[in-house]
Amino acid sequence: AQSVTQPDIHITVSEGASLELRCNYSYGATPYLFWYVQSPGQGLQLLLKYFSGDTLVQGIKGFEAEFKRSQSSFNLRKPSVHWSDAAEYFCAVGGNNNDMRFGAGTRLTVKP
Amino acid sequence: GAVVSQHPSRVICKSGTSVKIECRSLDFQATTMFWYRQFPKQSLMLMATSNEGSKATYEQGVEKDKFLINHASLTLSTLTVTSAHPEDSSFYICSARRRQGFADTQYFGPGTRLTVL
Numbered sequence: 001a002q003s004v005t006q007p008d009i010h011i012t013v014s015e016g017a018s019l020e021l022r023c024n025y026s027y028g029a030t031p032y033l034f035w036y037v038q039s040p041g042q043g044l045q046l047l048l049k050y051f052s053g054d055t056l057v058q059g060i061k062g063f064e065a066e067f068k069r070s071q072s073s074f075n076l077r078k079p080s081v082h083w084s085d086a087a088e089y090f091c092a093v094g095g096n097n098n099d100m101r102f103g104a105g106t107r108l109t110v111k112p
Numbered sequence: 113g114a115v116v117s118q119h120p121s122r123v124i125c126k127s128g129t130s131v132k133i134e135c136r137s138l139d140f141q142a143t144t145m146f147w148y149r150q151f152p153k154q155s156l157m158l159m160a161t162s163n164e165g166s167k168a169t170y171e172q173g174v175e176k177d178k179f180l181i182n183h184a185s186l187t188l189s190t191l192t193v194t195s196a197h198p199e200d201s202s203f204y205i206c207s208a209r210r211r212q213g214f215a216d217t218q219y220f221g222p223g224t225r226l227t228v229l
Contacts, residue, residue, distance in 0.1 A: 034217070034218075036220070041203075042222055043116075043118070043205055043220040043221050043223045044205065044220040045220070046217065046218075046219065049217060090156070094218075100146075100158070101158075107153075
C-alpha cells in the first residue's frame with residue numbers, strides 16, 4: 001500500500017535561511033510525487049511534481065525537490081525562505097490512476 | 113490555467129439540514145474529481161472519487177448515503193451532506209484531475225468550511 005511520511009510536524013526557520021522539508025514514501029511501482037502548500041483556511045496549491053526524468057524538479061516560488069529512489073525520498077528545498085512561505089506543506093504520492101495519498105503535513109514558521 | 117473553484121467558501125447550517133457544495137473546474141474538463149475532508153491541523157482524508165456520468169467510489173468508512181456525490185458534467189461535481197450533524201463540521205476540499213501527457217495532476221479548490229450548529 002502506498003503511504004507518505006513527513007517526519008517533521010513543525011519547522012521554524014529564520015527569514016533568509018535555507019529550508020529542507022523531508023518526505024519519505026512507500027509505493028509499489030514508479031511513484032508520481034507532489035508537493036502542495038496550504039495557507040490557513042485555503043485550498044492546496046501545487047508547488048511541483050515529479051513524474052519521470054530529471055530527479056531534480058523545479059517548482060514555483062523558488063522551491064525545488066529531489067527524487068532519490070534509493071532513499072525513497074522526495075525532499076523539498078528552498079535556498080532562502082521568505083516570510084510569505086509560512087504555511088502548511090504536504091507531500092503526496094500517487095500512481096497513474098491518481099489514487100493520491102498525502103503525508104500528515106509540515107507546518108513552517110518563519111522568524112523575522 | 114488549471115483553476116478549480118468551490119462554492120460556498122463557508123456555510124453554517126442547523127443540525128438536520130442538508131448542505132450542497134459545488135466544485136467546478138474552470139478552464140479544463142475533469143472526468144474525475146475527488147472530495148477530501150480535513151480536520152484542524154491534520155492532513156487531507158480522501159472521502160470519495162467522483163466520476164463523470166457514473167457513481168462515485170467511496171473510501172472505506174465513508175457513508176455514501178450521507179455524503180451524496182453527483183458529477184453531472186465534465187466541469188462540475190457536487191457534494192451534498194445530508195442531515196448534517198455537528199460532527200460533520202469540517203473543511204471540505206475538492207480536486208479535479210487534469211490529464212497532462214502520460215500522467216495526471218490534481219488541482220485543488222479553495223475549500224469549504226462547514227459548521228453545523
